Amino acid sequence: MKFSESLKKNKDFQIVYRKGKSVANSYLVMYILPNNTDRNRLGISVSKKVGNSVVRHRLTRLIRESYRLSEVHFRSGYDIIVIARKSAGEKGYHEIESALIHLGKLHNIYVP
Numbered sequence: 001m002k003f004s005e006s007l008k009k010n011k012d013f014q015i016v017y018r019k020g021k022s023v024a025n026s027y028l029v030m031y032i033l034p035n036n037t038d039r040n041r042l043g044i045s046v047s048k049k050v051g052n053s054v055v056r057h058r059l060t061r062l063i064r065e066s067y068r069l070s071e072v073h074f075r076s077g078y079d080i081i082v083i084a085r086k087s088a089g090e091k092g093y094h095e096i097e098s099a100l101i102h103l104g105k106l107h108n109i110y111v112p
Contacts, residue, residue, distance in 0.1 A: 007043030094098040
């Protein structure tokens with residue numbers, strides 16, 4: 001990810017959950033919170049409800065790659081958390097990518 005960093009600390013996740021805004025579609029939930037920097041920080045959460053470790057890891061990689069390839073279209077200065085829903089477990093790259101872009105458009109942080 002060229003313009004972004006990872007969001008890793010539990011404390012940072014909790015701040016975004018409490019103070020951020022969320023929207024959802026059938027595969028993903030996205031929370032955003034302005035972070036007053038010129039970079040985005042991306043956090044990905046995939047619960048055990050989605051599947052075993054292979055499925056969860058695959059989904060994490062799909063979300064990260066979808067974001068990486070379209071991050072030039074996302075506005076800078078946000079903490080973004082993407083949560084995978086159970087229905088995303090068996091989906092492919094294109095469905096995850098379109099779901100991520102859809103949520104970015106709903107938050108008005110995706111500019112084509």
